[in-house]
Amino acid sequence: xxxxxxxxxxxxxxxxxxxxxxxxxxxxxxxxxxxxxxxxxxxxxxxxxxxxxxxxxxxxxxxxxxxxxxxxxxxxxxxxxxxxxxxxxxxxxxxxxxxxxxxxxxxxxxxxxxxxxxxxxxxxxxxxxxxxxxxxxxxxxxxxxxxxxxxxxxxxxxxxxxxxxxxxxxxxxxxxxxxxxxxxxxxxxxxxxxxxxxxxxxxxxxxxxxxxxxxxxxxxxxxxxxxxxxxxxxxxxxxxxxxxxxxxxxxxxxxxxxxxxxxxxxxxxxxxxxxxxxxxxxxxxxxxxxxxxxxxxxxxxxxxxxxxxxxxxxxxxxxxxxxxxxxxxxxxxxxxxxxxxxxxxxxxxxxxxxxxxxxxxxxxxxxxxxxxxxxxxxxxxxxxxxxxxxxxxxxxxxxxxxxxxxxxxxxxxxxxxxxxxxxxxxxxxxxxxxxxxxxxxxxxxxxxxxxxxxxx
Ligand code: NAD
Numbered sequence: 228x229x230x231x232x233x234x235x236x237x238x239x240x241x242x243x244x245x246x247x248x249x250x251x252x253x254x255x256x257x258x259x260x261x262x263x264x265x266x267x268x269x270x271x272x273x274x275x276x277x278x279x280x281x282x283x284x285x286x287x288x289x290x291x292x293x294x295x296x297x298x299x300x301x302x303x304x305x306x307x308x309x310x311x312x313x314x315x316x317x318x319x320x321x322x323x324x325x326x327x328x329x330x331x332x333x334x335x336x337x338x339x340x341x342x343x344x345x346x347x348x349x350x351x352x353x354x355x356x357x358x359x360x361x362x363x364x365x366x367x368x369x370x371x372x373x374x375x376x377x378x379x380x381x382x383x384x385x386x387x388x389x390x391x392x393x394x395x396x397x398x399x400x401x402x403x404x405x406x407x408x409x410x411x412x413x414x415x416x417x418x419x420x421x422x423x424x425x426x427x428x429x430x431x432x433x434x435x436x437x438x439x440x441x442x443x444x445x446x447x448x449x450x451x452x453x454x455x456x457x458x459x460x461x462x463x464x465x466x467x468x469x470x471x472x473x474x475x476x477x478x479x480x481x482x483x484x485x486x487x488x489x490x491x492x493x494x495x496x497x498x499x500x501x502x503x504x505x506x507x508x509x510x511x512x513x514x515x516x517x518x519x520x521x522x523x524x525x526x527x528x529x530x531x532x533x534x535x536x537x538x539x540x541x542x543x544x545x546x547x548x549x550x551x552x553x554x555x556x557x558x559x560x561x562x563x564x565x566x567x568x569x570x571x572x573x574x575x576x577x578x579x580x581x582x583x584x585x586x587x588x589x590x591x592x593x594x595x596x597x598x599x600x601x602x603x604x605x606x607x608x609x610x611x612x613x614x615x616x617x618x619x620x621x622x623x624x625x626x627x628x629x630x631x632x633x634x635x636x637x638x639x640x641x642x643x644x645x646x647x648x649x650x651x652x653x654x655x656x657x658x659x660x661x662x663x664x665x666x667x668x669x670x671x672x673x674x675x676x677x678x679x680x681x682x683x
Contacts, residue, residue, distance in 0.1 A: 230408065233405055233409065237365070239390070239393075240336045240391065241363075243363050243390040243391045244362070244363045244391070246390075248388075248390075248391070249361045249363060250333065250361050252307065252308065254361075255311075255361060256304065258358045258391075259300055259304050259307070259358055259359065260304070261386040261387055262300050262351060262355060262386070263300045265382050266297055266347075269382055272378055272382075273288075273293065273347055274293070276374040276375045276378045277346065277347065280372040280516065281516060282513050282544065283469060284510055284511045284512075287511075291348050291469075292347040295348050295352065296348055296355065298628060299351075299352050299355050299644070299645070300351075302628050303356070303649065306646065306649075307359055310359065310646060310649050311361075312331070313328050313329065313330050313658075315328055316328065316329060318659075324662050324667055325661040325662060326659070326660050327657070327659050327660075328657075329656065329657060330655075330658050331360070331654075332361075332655075332656045333360050333361035333652070333653065334360070334362055334412040334413045334436075334654055335362060335412030336363045336411060337357050337411055337412055337415065338364070338367070338406060338413070339354060339357065339364055339365070340367045340406075340414070340416045341369060341417050342369050342371075342418045343369035344469060344472040344566075345469070346368060346372035346375035346376065347379065349417050349440075350366055352643070352648065353415045354366055355648065356643060356651065360652035360653040362413075363392065364391075365392070365393040365394070365395070366383065366394050366395075367396075367403065367406060368394070368395070370396060370398065370399055371516050371517060376397070377396055379396065380394045380395070403422075404425075407425075407429035408429075410435065411430075411435050412435070413435065413436050414426060414430050414436075415437075415440075415643075415651075416437065417440040417441075418440075418442075419442055420441045420442060420443060420637055423439045423441045426439065427640075438639075438641035438642075439641065440639050440641075441474075441634055441637070441638050441639040442474045442592060442638070443478075443590075443591050443634070444479060444564055444589075445476065445477055445478045445593045445613075446478065446595070447462065447480050447595035448480075448481045448578075448594075448595070448598070449481070449486065449490065450597060450598035450600060450603055451483035451485050452598060452599050452600055453598060453599060455493050456493045456497075458490070458493075458597040459490055459493030460497045460500075461597075461619075461620055461621055462570075462597075463501070463548065464497075464621070465477055465621030466568060467513075470512065470513035470568050471568035471569065471570075472515070472516060473622065475622055475624075477621060478565050479554075479561065479565075480570060480571070480572045480573065481574070481575055481581045481584065481585075482573070483574070483576070484574045484575065484576050487552070487574055491534050491552075494535055498535070498548055507543075507545055507547070512548075514543070514544040515544045515545070515546055515567060518541050520566075520567065521540075521545070522539075523567075524539065524567040524568075526559070527558075527559060527560045527569050528549065530554050530555050530559065530561070531553050531554035532552040535548065535549060535550035536549030536550065537549050546567055547568070548568045549568060549569045549570065550570050551569065551571045553574075554572075554573070578603055582607065582611060585611050586610070586611060586612075589636055589637035590613055590634070590636030590637055590638055591638055592614045592615070592634045592639065593616070593617065593624070594611055594616050595616075596617075596619070597618075597619050604618060613638070614632075614634035614635050614639060614642070615630070628644045628645030628646075629644075629645055630644065630645075631643070632647075
């Protein structure tokens, strides 16, 4: 798309915003209802498109791509009135008889850029927030999940108000570079740290506020006192969910030396339980998004001792669940975000060493700890920083709309889900309503100030 076309699109979105239609609650309800309908009426098509792109089971698709956006939509609809209500706040005596309020203003025209790994969820959930807050939006979904992108484009264009939204699923890096040449009132970006930096720099030129939902390497510590079979089950489930292509996925394990061998054995047991003898043939195991990423992942096998898996088939985008012991710390396996079903294991004897390793790296999006020991739990909580923490389980914190979802430091700026998505697309505008009654106008503030000399 040419910049000329983009200029027309952004102008039209601005015109629609200035018409004030998005400020009306009726309009917001109608668009939220439309999103809900879009999902409900097209569940099968959505499932089929995600399956084509990521080859995963209907159950996984249902949990992340259908249920979560639906829940967020319902949550927004049931709280919209209270979220949007002007709040009356305290007014100090010198300001009286004025009253003070906070108005919930929409930001205007916002840009949402979403990735391919949960292509419906990570596009629609921010959009639901933008709508609830009364914004117009351009939603740019990833072209790597092409089948979902094409479908979302078709459905969003059909179900949503065409004056207030624009969509794209075909543009690549150049298209995003072009989009960033325009002034937006907010940019909501989900993607890698590197592209996040590019977006942040481009936004700075216009002083545009950003939300950056980024990635990184999420550590998982396994203490010696846990039920290893139970921990292995949860960890391997989390690692294989969406074939490891999850921003909050476990990137690497730091395991107490005394339980490493047992953990590897238990991984073998649970993989058999989950997928049988032929993982490749299991309908419960997803595929990598592209041949290029499959190739990238297969090259990670040479960075340590492969103790489980290590199989790749680039043509069918298959990478087996792979566990690697003692990885080379300078290798891509331990330097770059893995974003696939490859799991390196480091070991520790003293928890302080595990914490020192984590603290020497950029802050992760999520940190996991398996331990029954309250002291260790406390030590890990105060001795590390990360966007979120989950103790004794994995991934599921993402599904609670009452929790802020976002990073800290290199893993992102800002957080969303539930009410917070509404808040981030809203400007809390201060309003003081003063009086026009002249007799209430006390003379104390007007010059000459010499009359107040004894008050200082
Ligand atoms: P990406 O950053 O590679 O791509 C994001 C978008 O940026 C794509 O549309 C791409 O076309 C575009 N892009 C690529 N290079 C660009 C450039 N030089 N200039 C401008 N635009 C460019 O991310 P991805 O591959 O789509 O998604 C995977 C990443 O997203 C992982 O790092 C993952 O951790 C992260 N992620 C984060 C979250 C979260 O909520 N924090 C969720 C999902 C994924």
